[in-house]
Amino acid sequence: MTEDPAGHGDPSLDRYARMVCRALGVSTATVTIIERDRQVFPGACGLPADLQRDRESPISHSFCQHVVAEQKPLIVSDAREHDLLRDSPAIPDYGVISYAGWPITDHTGAVVGSLCALGDEPHEWTDDQVEMLEDLAAACSAELSERGLRGLADRGERSATDLSHRSRVLLALSEGLSATRTMTDVAQAVERIAVDQLGCLHAGIWLRGLDDQGPRDQAQEVLTFVAPPATTWISAIRNAVLPFDDTNPVGGAAVHGHAEYFSNKDVQNALYPHLDTVRQVGDARTFQPLITRGSVLGTLALIWDGPHPLTEEDRITIEALASYSAQAVQRAGLLQERLDALVTLQSALLPALPESASLELAARYRPAASRDQVGGDWYDAVVTRSGATSLMVGDVVGHDIAAAAVMGQLRTMLRTIAWSLGDGPAAQVHRLDQAMEDLGVDAMATIVYARVEAGDGSAGRTLRWTNAGHPPPLLVTAEGEVSLLDDGTPDLMVGVQPDTERTDRSVLMPEGSTLLLYTDGLVERRGETISTGLARLAESAQRHQALAVDDFLDAVLGDLVGQELADDVAVLAVHLRA
Numbered sequence: 001m002t003e004d005p006a007g008h009g010d011p012s013l014d015r016y017a018r019m020v021c022r023a024l025g026v027s028t029a030t031v032t033i034i035e036r037d038r039q040v041f042p043g044a045c046g047l048p049a050d051l052q053r054d055r056e057s058p059i060s061h062s063f064c065q066h067v068v069a070e071q072k073p074l075i076v077s078d079a080r081e082h083d084l085l086r087d088s089p090a091i092p093d094y095g096v097i098s099y100a101g102w103p104i105t106d107h108t109g110a111v112v113g114s115l116c117a118l119g120d121e122p123h124e125w126t127d128d129q130v131e132m133l134e135d136l137a138a139a140c141s142a143e144l145s146e147r148g149l150r151g152l153a154d155r156g157e158r159s160a161t162d163l164s165h166r167s168r169v170l171l172a173l174s175e176g177l178s179a180t181r182t183m184t185d186v187a188q189a190v191e192r193i194a195v196d197q198l199g200c201l202h203a204g205i206w207l208r209g210l211d212d213q214g215p216r217d218q219a220q221e222v223l224t225f226v227a228p229p230a231t232t233w234i235s236a237i238r239n240a241v242l243p244f245d246d247t248n249p250v251g252g253a254a255v256h257g258h259a260e261y262f263s264n265k266d267v268q269n270a271l272y273p274h275l276d277t278v279r280q281v282g283d284a285r286t287f288q289p290l291i292t293r294g295s296v297l298g299t300l301a302l303i304w305d306g307p308h309p310l311t312e313e314d315r316i317t318i319e320a321l322a323s324y325s326a327q328a329v330q331r332a333g334l335l336q337e338r339l340d341a342l343v344t345l346q347s348a349l350l351p352a353l354p355e356s357a358s359l360e361l362a363a364r365y366r367p368a369a370s371r372d373q374v375g376g377d378w379y380d381a382v383v384t385r386s387g388a389t390s391l392m393v394g395d396v397v398g399h400d401i402a403a404a405a406v407m408g409q410l411r412t413m414l415r416t417i418a419w420s421l422g423d424g425p426a427a428q429v430h431r432l433d434q435a436m437e438d439l440g441v442d443a444m445a446t447i448v449y450a451r452v453e454a455g456d457g458s459a460g461r462t463l464r465w466t467n468a469g470h471p472p473p474l475l476v477t478a479e480g481e482v483s484l485l486d487d488g489t490p491d492l493m494v495g496v497q498p499d500t501e502r503t504d505r506s507v508l509m510p511e512g513s514t515l516l517l518y519t520d521g522l523v524e525r526r527g528e529t530i531s532t533g534l535a536r537l538a539e540s541a542q543r544h545q546a547l548a549v550d551d552f553l554d555a556v557l558g559d560l561v562g563q564e565l566a567d568d569v570a571v572l573a574v575h576l577r578a
Contacts, residue, residue: 009041009042009043009044009055010031010042010043012043012143013031013042013043013140013143014043014044014045015043015171016029016031016043016115016136016139016140016143017029017030017031017043017044017045017046017115018045019136019174019175019178020045020115020116020117020133020136021045021046021117022178023129023132023133023136023178024100024117024129024132024133025129026046026117026118026119026123027046027119027120028045028046028047028117028118028119028120029044029045029046029115029116029117029118030043030044030045030047030064030115030116030118031043031044031104031113031115031140032062032064032101032113032114032115032116033112033113034059034062034064034065034068034112034113035059036059037058037059038056038057038058038059039056039057039058039059039061039062039064039065039113040055040056041055041056041057042055043140046118048094051094057090057094060088060089061088061089061090061093061094062088062090063076063079063085063088063090063096063099063101063116064101064113064114064116066084066085067101067102067103067111067113067114067116068103068111068112068113068114071103071111072103073100073101073102073103073130073133073134074099074100074101074114075099075100075101075125075130076098076099076100077098077122077123077124077125078097078098078122079091079096079097079098079099080097085099095120096118096119096120097119097120097121097122097123098118098119098120098121098122098123098125099116099117099118099119100116100117100125100129100130100133101114101115101116101117102114102115102116102130102133102134102136102137103137103141104137104140104141104144105141105144105145106141106144106145106148107144107145107146107147107148107149108148112144114137115133115136115137115140117129117133128331128334131327131331132178135173135174135177135178135324135327136174138170138320139167139170139171139173139174142167142170143167143171146167168197169193169197169198169317169320169321170317170320170324172193172196172197173193173320173321173324173325174324176189176190176192176193177189177190177324177325177327177328180328180331180332181332181335182332182335182336183205183207183226183329183332183333183336184226184227184228184229185332186205186226186325186328186329186332187204187205187226187227187228188228188229189328190203190205190300190321190325190328191203191204191228191231193321194302194321198302198317198318198321199304199308200302200303200304201282201303201304201305202233202236202282202301202302202303203300203301203302203303204225204226204231204233204236204300204301205225205226205290205298205299205300205301205325205329206223206224206225206226206242206250206254206298206299206301207223207224207226207297207298207329208221208222208223208244208254208296208297208298209221209222209223209224210222211241220243220244221243221244222241222242222243222244223241223242223243223244223250223251223254223298223299224240224241225237225239225240225241227240236301239275247272247274248272248275249262249268249271249272249285249287249301250287250299250301251299252287253287253288253289253299254289254290254296254298254299255296256289257289257291257296258289259286259287259288259289259315259318259319259322260286260287261285261286261310261315262284262285262286263284263307263308263309264283264284264307265282265283265285268285282303282304282305283303283304283305283306283307283308284303284304284306284307284308284309284310285301285302285303285304286301286302286310286318287299287300287301287302288300288301288302288318288319288321288322289322290322290325290326290329291322291323291326292323292326292327292329292330293330297326297329297330297333298329300321300322300325302318351379351380351381351411351415353381354381354382354383354389356383356389358455358461358576358577359389359452359574359575359576359577360548360549360574360575360577361381361389361549361572361573361574361575362549362550362552362553362572362573363379363381363553363570363571363572363573364553364554364557364569364570364571365377365378365379365568365569365570366521366557366561366568366569366570367568368521368567368568376394376395376396376397376398376403376404376406376407376443376445377394377395377396377407377519377521377568377569377570378392378393378394378395378396378407378408378410378411378570379391379392379393379394379517379570379571379572380392380411380414380415381572381574382415382418382419384418384419384422386422386454387454387455388422388451388452388453388454389451389452389574390418390425390428390449390450390451391449391450391451391452391515391517391572391574392411392414392415392418392447392448392449392450392517392572393447393448393470393517393518393519393570393571393572394407394410394411394414394445394446394447394448394470394519395445395446395447395470395519395520395568395570396410396443396444396445397443397444397445397493397495398443403443406441406443406445407445409441410432410436410441410443410445410447410494413432413435413436413439413441414428414429414432414447414449417431417432417435418449424451424464424466424504425449425450425451425464425465425466425504426466426491426502426503426504427502427504428449429447429449429466429468429494429502430500430501430502432447432494433494433495433497433498433499433500433502434498434499436494436495436498437498441495442495443495444493444494444495444496445468445493445494445495446468446469446470446471446493446494446520447467447468447469447470447493447494448465448466448467448468448470448471448472448473448517449465449466449468450463450464450465450473450515450517451463451464451465452509452515452574452576459510459511460508460509460510460511460513460576461508461509461576462506462507462508462509463475463506463507463508463509463515464504464505464506465485465504465505465506466491466502466503466504466505467485467486467490467491467505468490468491468492468493468494468502469490469491469492469493470490470493470519470520471518471519471520471522471523471530471534472484472485472486472490472534473485473515473516473517474515474516474518474537474538474541475507475509475513475514475515475516476513476514476516476541476542476545477510477512477513477545478510478511478512478513478545478578480542480545482538482541482542483507484534484538485505485507487505488503488505491503509576510576511576511577511578512575512576512577512578513575513576514541514545514549514552514573514574514575514576515573515574515575515576516537516541516556516571516572516573517571517572517573518537518569518570518571518572519568519569519570519571520567521561521567521568521569521570522537522556522557522560522561522569522571523536523537523560524567533560536559536560537556537560540555540556540559540560541556543555543559544556544559548575549573549574549575552573552575553571553573556571557569557571
């Protein structure tokens with residue numbers, strides 16, 4: 001399916017279709033209304049050129065008719081295998097294979113069509129995608145309801161204005177919360193929407209959890225404030241942790257599962273006279289429980305600067321804000337749980353470093369802070385029977401669980417090759433490339449494989465290495481001389497051409513020197529050249545070369561990446577004792 005940007009439709013409903021495309025990562029989406037003998041597309045994104053122009057098709061080509069007939073969502077990964085859809089002419093005529101449609105309703109509550117996402121290939125829809133489609137369909141239905149209600153003669157301008165406002169708030173919520181990934185993202189988006197759309201002075205989220213300050217077996221449930229960056233709400237910070245009970249309005253809303261409304265702060269303070277109200281700001285306020293799928297996740301607090309009488313329509317809008325916020329909080333929680341599990345998995349795949357009489361080894365793995373997936377960064381070290389120590393650092397292309405799984409395979413394969421065979425690094429990486437081809441490991445990776453040879457009685461050790469498309473190793477001597485081992489162009493990464501010729505290089509590693517292997521997350525930064533990052537690394541290594549190897553690694557990481565990493569980083573340092 002290809003997009004025709006010249007198509008005509010309802011601009012507002014076209015926006016819902018574009019939002020579905022962005023939020024679900026699909027190329028085609030429609031707001032579809034079902035009529036007796038046709039379906040019309042007042043909102044569309046990415047339809048074939050003729051449909052984007054005409055905005056209608058025969059009812060025979062409609063998947064959405066089944067959403068209306070059954071009055072429930074229709075989620076299909078492959079229409080060719082679905083009982084209702086396999087014979088639809090939309091499959092051969094329009095190339096529709098995957099489909100996710102959620103009912104949309106008019107002002108009477110009747111299902112009149114669907115908000116749907118379409119694909120020309122099979123697709124397994126995730127729970128997050130389906131929930132996002134549901135949220136957007138709710139916003140779309142609100143707009144359709146508002147349009148229908150505007151047409152009713154017995155409704156006044158006040159009602160139409162309130163519904164329009166609610167529609168804008170719901171649309172702002174859909175757009176503002178669709179991109180949130182962390183609890184802090186959610187709290188920041190909710191505060192911005194509440195201030196911009198509802199005229200609030202402050203808005204904040206308190207999340208339910210256990211107090212981790214005392215013994216685990218005595219932990220009590222509490223509600224903890226999620227502070228957006230640079231928050232100015234001092235009273236929220238002072239009451240950042242509140243008991244999960246009805247001794248406070250935040251806890252009361254969560255415990256009892258229903259909203260509390262106060263026309264001014266004096267009414268609240270009369271009910272909760274024991275609370276610290278010094279430096280209390282605002283006047284009118286409401287506390288909304290965050291509930292999704294029957295579970296109370298926390299409380300949303302909204303504060304206005306002065307008196308703020310709430311109409312019934314206002315309360316419906318605020319409850320919608322709470323509902324959307326609860327869903328975003330749940331998604332962020334699930335995302336964090338998934339990230340924690342993936343990081344635990346990847347950490348478990350990383351090895352313990354061997355002990356050596358002449359070498360001190362240290363390594364670190366740091367996952368990126370800004371995304372929900374681990375990658376394929378790894379390190380390893382193997383002491384062979386000859387006394388040589390093989391060192392490896394690699395980076396599998398990709399940032400997902402598949403990359404982490406391939407990382408484990410490559411590390412194990414190369415580790416086995418290193419332990420069992422005594423030839424040079426280039427020959428061993430060549431064997432890895434061939435093994436990936438023969439064993440069907442469909443991936444690409446950059447690798448630096450180095451080997452510190454066994455001592456032969458002379459000063460220093462011979463260091464041999466081969467580089468498969470990876471950033472160059474760094475060697476810093478006891479005198480602070482820094483060398484990037486980038487002699488010649490790196491060889492091709494592994495997983496591309498199994499018969500690629502690979503090159504061994506060698507250098508004398510003086511006593512007291514430190515070798516550093518690392519992945520690109522240590523030196524690459526958006527908007528600057530790799531040479532800038534390498535220069536920064538060299539300067540840091542020179543400054544900290546006198547530190548013990550563990551302290552050396554931590555100092556270099558502190559200089560180059562700090563606490564918030566944009567990409568995964570794996571580093572391996574080896575110090576040759578004097």
